[in-house]
Amino acid sequence: MRPPAYKAIVDEYAAAIRSGALPAGTRLPTHRALARERRVALATATRVYAELAAAGLVVGEQGRGTFVRVRSGYDGIEPSRALPVPRLADLSFNQPLAPGQGDLLRQALRTLATSGDAEALLRQHPPGGHRHDRAVVATYLLGRGIDTAPENVLLTSGAQQALDCVLRTLTRPGDVLAVDALSYPGVKLLARAHGLDLAPVPVTPAGPDLDALDRLCRARPVRAVYTIPTVHNPLGWVLDRRQRERLAAIAAAHGCTLIEDGTYAFLEPSPPPPLYALAPDHTCYVAGLSKNVAPGLRFGFAVLPNRLLQAATGSLRAAAWGSPGLVTALATGWLADGTVARLELHRREDAAARQDIARAALAGLDVTAHPSSYVVWLGLEPHQRPDHVAAALAAEGILVSTADAFATGPHTPHAVRLALATPPRHELGDVLRRLRKAIEEIPP
Numbered sequence: 001m002r003p004p005a006y007k008a009i010v011d012e013y014a015a016a017i018r019s020g021a022l023p024a025g026t027r028l029p030t031h032r033a034l035a036r037e038r039r040v041a042l043a044t045a046t047r048v049y050a051e052l053a054a055a056g057l058v059v060g061e062q063g064r065g066t067f068v069r070v071r072s073g074y075d076g077i078e079p080s081r082a083l084p085v086p087r088l089a090d091l092s093f094n095q096p097l098a099p100g101q102g103d104l105l106r107q108a109l110r111t112l113a114t115s116g117d118a119e120a121l122l123r124q125h126p127p128g129g130h131r132h133d134r135a136v137v138a139t140y141l142l143g144r145g146i147d148t149a150p151e152n153v154l155l156t157s158g159a160q161q162a163l164d165c166v167l168r169t170l171t172r173p174g175d176v177l178a179v180d181a182l183s184y185p186g187v188k189l190l191a192r193a194h195g196l197d198l199a200p201v202p203v204t205p206a207g208p209d210l211d212a213l214d215r216l217c218r219a220r221p222v223r224a225v226y227t228i229p230t231v232h233n234p235l236g237w238v239l240d241r242r243q244r245e246r247l248a249a250i251a252a253a254h255g256c257t258l259i260e261d262g263t264y265a266f267l268e269p270s271p272p273p274p275l276y277a278l279a280p281d282h283t284c285y286v287a288g289l290s291k292n293v294a295p296g297l298r299f300g301f302a303v304l305p306n307r308l309l310q311a312a313t314g315s316l317r318a319a320a321w322g323s324p325g326l327v328t329a330l331a332t333g334w335l336a337d338g339t340v341a342r343l344e345l346h347r348r349e350d351a352a353a354r355q356d357i358a359r360a361a362l363a364g365l366d367v368t369a370h371p372s373s374y375v376v377w378l379g380l381e382p383h384q385r386p387d388h389v390a391a392a393l394a395a396e397g398i399l400v401s402t403a404d405a406f407a408t409g410p411h412t413p414h415a416v417r418l419a420l421a422t423p424p425r426h427e428l429g430d431v432l433r434r435l436r437k438a439i440e441e442i443p444p
């Protein structure tokens with residue numbers, strides 16, 4: 001169904017305001033001028049501004065007109081991301097959102113408000129969630145090749161909290177956590193918070209060096225191995241079955257637990273079985289709905305073997321209890337009615353189209369990426385220091401992440417990570433061409 005005409009105008013203005021193209025304080029056309037300009041009825045123009053005002057993006061001032069509002073605090077973008085440049089392209093963080101997702105949320109909130117037992121959402125729920133909600137996630141996980149009981153699933157505030165819960169359960173300060181030499185930055189933050197000793201495992205574009213991991217486990221008492229086997233962040237690899245079996249064998253041989261992060265796994269259309277399926281007694285699985293649904297939802301889950309359940313539930317209770325009831329109701333509603341599956345399909349197609357754009361714009365450069373992921377790892381020339389490159393790009397209004405954010409050991413490669421999901425797709429090619437030009441202009 002096509003959205004009504006006013007929606008397209010609302011979305012266009014909202015995107016321009018959020019990106020900074022229309023900075024705070026900009027006076028917008030009068031209702032009458034907008035109606036004329038867009039060839040819509042005056043009532044439609046009024047509705048556009050009413051909706052933008054309801055979203056907190058504009059404010060009407062009696063007798064003066066409608067202005068882009070000054071937004072304060074964390075308003076979708078962190079203050080550090082709100083650079084004072086006319087057009088900001090954020091390639092530093094993936095915020096994939098499909099068109100019309102705001103409407104999906106409105107609809108879901110209306111359904112929640114008018115059906116079922118709303119009061120139940122205000123009552124305390126068990127840490128890790130009610131069994132019926134955990135069962136919805138367990139059913140969803142069957143589609144990922146994970147066959148588990150609802151009791152083994154704990155619902156959390158995003159994958160990050162799931163990872164926190166697993167690390168609290170498995171480790172004590174001083175324990176050794178093996179992790180890819182380039183990995184998701186959030187694991188570094190948690191390792192620091194929990195006093196863990198990070199042991200980097202060398203990586204290649206095809207996966208971690210498993211011989212090196214085996215040697216590490218022989219040499220040191222590795223408690224757990226954090227790994228992203230399917231659509232790695234930042235390198236995009238998908239480990240084949242043989243590599244997965246080897247990982248499972250290493251964990252079994254050395255008595256360590258695998259922590260499998262499946263946050264981006266939905267982007268691979270036909271992955272080999274997850275580690276959890278190969279070694280359910282030695283694996284904890286964490287993932288969430290940040291990348292396939294929305295990062296602001298903060299919904300995630302951990303799947304744990306029986307022996308760890310009681311301790312994990314206790315650690316969740318000690319920390320932040322898990323996913324709030326209202327968020328759980330939204331998330332499980334979308335999991336059960338097929339919305340998540342539809343969004344995942346959309347994301348796979350969107351990510352593949354964005355990778356095509358990136359391949360064309362960056363042809364000939366040192367690019368490592370999965371064909372349907374939202375991430376590009378861009379190797380730089382020796383004279384192009386990542387921090388200089390990031391600064392030169394920031395001056396151009398393009399934000400990227402430098403390799404040091406992902407490096408878990410002393411060696412930081414000359415590279416930047418490009419997150420492709422956030423800029424509007426029709427602008428991505430232009431942004432990447434500007435990025436390429438700015439990098440190539442850095443003098444040797």
Ligand SMILES: Cc1ncc(COP(=O)(O)O)c(C=O)c1O
Nearest residue numbers: 158159160184233263288290300
């Ligand atoms: C590999 C990986 N794991 C976990 C997370 C955290 O996800 P969440 O927002 O669900 O906490 C991210 C977020 O970028 C990620 O890239």
